[in-house]
Amino acid sequence: MAGWYFIPITLQYxxxxxxxxxxxxxxxxxxxKSWVYRxxxxxxxxxxxxxxxxxxxxNAPNAELSxxxxxxxxxxxxxxxxxxxxxxxxxxxxxxxxxLALLPAIFLGAVTLxxxxxxxxxxxxxxxxxxSSDWYFATFVVFNLAYVVANLAVGIDLIKTAPTELLRKKYxxxxxxxxxxxxxxVSISNMLLVYCIDAPPLGGIFSALAFLAIAWxxxxxxxxxxxxxxxNATGEGERSHVKEAP
Amino acid sequence: xxxxxxxxSILALKSxxxxxxxxxxxxxxxxxxxxxxxxLKNVGLGDAVSLGEKGNISIEPSxxxxxxxxxxxxxxxxxxxxxxDPVLSExxxxxxxxxxxxxxxxSEPAANIWLGQLLRDCGGLLSGxxxxxxxxxxxxxxxxxxxxxxxxxxxxxxxxPAESYALVKEAVxxxxxxxxxxxxxxxxxxxxxxxxxxxxxxxxxxxxxxRTITPDDLAGLGSFVSSVGLGSVVLFDCFQxxxxxxxxxxxxxxxxxxxxxxxxNKSILVISINPMKLTEEQxxxxxxxxxxxxx
Numbered sequence: 347m348a349g350w351y352f353i354p355i356t357l358q359y360x361x362x363x364x365x366x367x368x369x370x371x372x373x374x375x376x377x378x379k380s381w382v383y384r385x386x387x388x389x390x391x392x393x394x395x396x397x398x399x400x401x402x403x404x405n406a407p408n409a410e411l412s413x414x415x416x417x418x419x420x421x422x423x424x425x426x427x428x429x430x431x432x433x434x435x436x437x438x439x440x441x442x443x444x445x446l447a448l449l450p451a452i453f454l455g456a457v458t459l460x461x462x463x464x465x466x467x468x469x470x471x472x473x474x475x476x477x478s479s480d481w482y483f484a485t486f487v488v489f490n491l492a493y494v495v496a497n498l499a500v501g502i503d504l505i506k507t508a509p510t511e512l513l514r515k516k517y518x519x520x521x522x523x524x525x526x527x528x529x530x531x532v533s534i535s536n537m538l539l540v541y542c543i544d545a546p547p548l549g550g551i552f553s554a555l556a557f558l559a560i561a562w563x564x565x566x567x568x569x570x571x572x573x574x575x576x577x578n579a580t581g582e583g584e585r586s587h588v589k590e591a592p
Numbered sequence: 593x594x595x596x597x598x599x600x601s602i603l604a605l606k607s608x609x610x611x612x613x614x615x616x617x618x619x620x621x622x623x624x625x626x627x628x629x630x631x632l633k634n635v636g637l638g639d640a641v642s643l644g645e646k647g648n649i650s651i652e653p654s655x656x657x658x659x660x661x662x663x664x665x666x667x668x669x670x671x672x673x674x675x676x677d678p679v680l681s682e683x684x685x686x687x688x689x690x691x692x693x694x695x696x697x698x699s700e701p702a703a704n705i706w707l708g709q710l711l712r713d714c715g716g717l718l719s720g721x722x723x724x725x726x727x728x729x730x731x732x733x734x735x736x737x738x739x740x741x742x743x744x745x746x747x748x749x750x751x752x753p754a755e756s757y758a759l760v761k762e763a764v765x766x767x768x769x770x771x772x773x774x775x776x777x778x779x780x781x782x783x784x785x786x787x788x789x790x791x792x793x794x795x796x797x798x799x800x801x802x803r804t805i806t807p808d809d810l811a812g813l814g815s816f817v818s819s820v821g822l823g824s825v826v827l828f829d830c831f832q833x834x835x836x837x838x839x840x841x842x843x844x845x846x847x848x849x850x851x852x853x854x855x856x857n858k859s860i861l862v863i864s865i866n867p868m869k870l871t872e873e874q875x876x877x878x879x880x881x882x883x884x885x886x887x
Binding site for chain 1: 613614617618619620621622623625626629643644645646647
């Protein structure tokens with residue numbers, strides 16, 4: 347590990363990714379046969395890897411290695427919103443066709459790996475990056491926006507059509523945590539980095555917050571005692587509602 | 593306006609559905625609710641039952657007069673099969689018994705036709721879940737259900753396994769699932785004893801198109817019996833072959849283990865043995881160890 351830096355603020359990336367992996371693995375171990383949980387697990391896995399790559403990128407011993415990490419991280423960063431979209435689609439209707447949502451991310455991921463379109467520079471907070479190609483940056487923004495719009499559209503529809511208040515709450519937190527922390531906050535943080543290269547990185551904190559909100563939403567359950575009261579309402583036997591079998 | 597009290601069967605249905613909703617996996621992302629709604633649709637309760645904002649189950653009052661509860665109870669059993677856990681199955685038993693009681697009080701002949709049809713479709717499950725034992729004493733039950741109690745073991749002494757297969761065939765006719773481990777070629781068993789849809793494993797060292805298992809693979813045989821669901825019948829007509837390969841003590845120990853597995857899984861074990869091929873001591877050891885019904 348000779349030559350590696352350790353920038354204390356980047357510890358947030360390790361905490362953020364650790365938290366994401368923990369929640370994702372906990373869920374998949376409980377529900378390994380479900381396609382919904384499999385895609386949600388991959389959402390968490392790629393989001394966690396994205397954050398982990400950011401940690402290595404920041405602390406890498408040299409600019410070349412740092413560029414490698416940010417390139418691989420960018421691919422993971424493209425893939426994880428696709429898996430959130432697949433999770434939402436699987437919750438609506440389970441179909442292998444939902445996996446087609448991955449294609450744009452895989453395409454741009456391959457282009458990213460081929461071009462390696464990042465320029466690396468040293469800052470107070472370790473290595474940072476900028477885009478070396480304007481058209482790549484534009485394409486990257488367009489693809490990301492497309493995933494944001496698709497996630498919002500499918501997510502909002504899922505919330506609207508959810509049969510219970512509890513499910514609406516769960517899906518709303520999933521969508522809002524993605525939108526607020528990954529779309530708005532990380533975009534602002536990245537913009538800050540573009541215009542002020544010495545701005546402190548905050549992606550790890552945002553990711554940790556996003557997954558804490560998600561963990562809270564996932565832990566919500568129907569209240570057994572409250573709903574049991576309603577289903578066990580007393581009544582004396584009146585035997586007239588059973589229809590005779592044909 | 594005075595609220596009309598709900599009949600016990602409706603209350604039992606609501607309790608059952610509520611427990612099912614809580615028992616279904618995938619609560620974290622709400623997949624249990626999606627599966628629950630699919631279940632309601634499949635058992636014909638989609639229009640009658642609604643899920644409240646807080647997960648409470650309610651039955652639409654307007655749907656009550658047309659609700660065919662006996663049919664719903666039948667479809668629930670067919671849909672969930674042997675997958676109900678003890679808490680859920682207890683609630684299902686209550687739902688079944690309340691439904692039957694109410695049905696009987698409105699028309700006894702129709703209720704008995706319904707019960708008879710259910711016994712033929714899924715008698716094994718009704719027996720496995722303990723419904724048969726809890727039906728009113730005056731309900732006439734086929735003799736088979738007295739014999740094939742969940743977790744029971746039947747050691748049948750016969751030169752040829754014809755009677756054991758006849759017993760299994762009768763059980764199949766009453767909706768039991770049957771699994772046979774045989775020394776003979778499975779196609780012969782199917783043809784000779786009419787067990788067309790039963791799973792038959794051939795105990796042999798040969799390689800064949802049919803599912804085979806070697807007599808020395810006692811672990812494999814044990815795991816096969818473990819995988820058999822509640823209220824199913826497992827027949828072994830190959831005690832002699834298992835004895836020859838594993839020794840009498842090994843075979844005895846193996847069948848003792850099977851007895852424990854069947855008691856746990858509430859399945860029924862039938863072992864056909866040829867008394868001519870065993871010594872008096874061996875027969876007595878078998879009787880002692882397996883303690884089953886003997887013929």
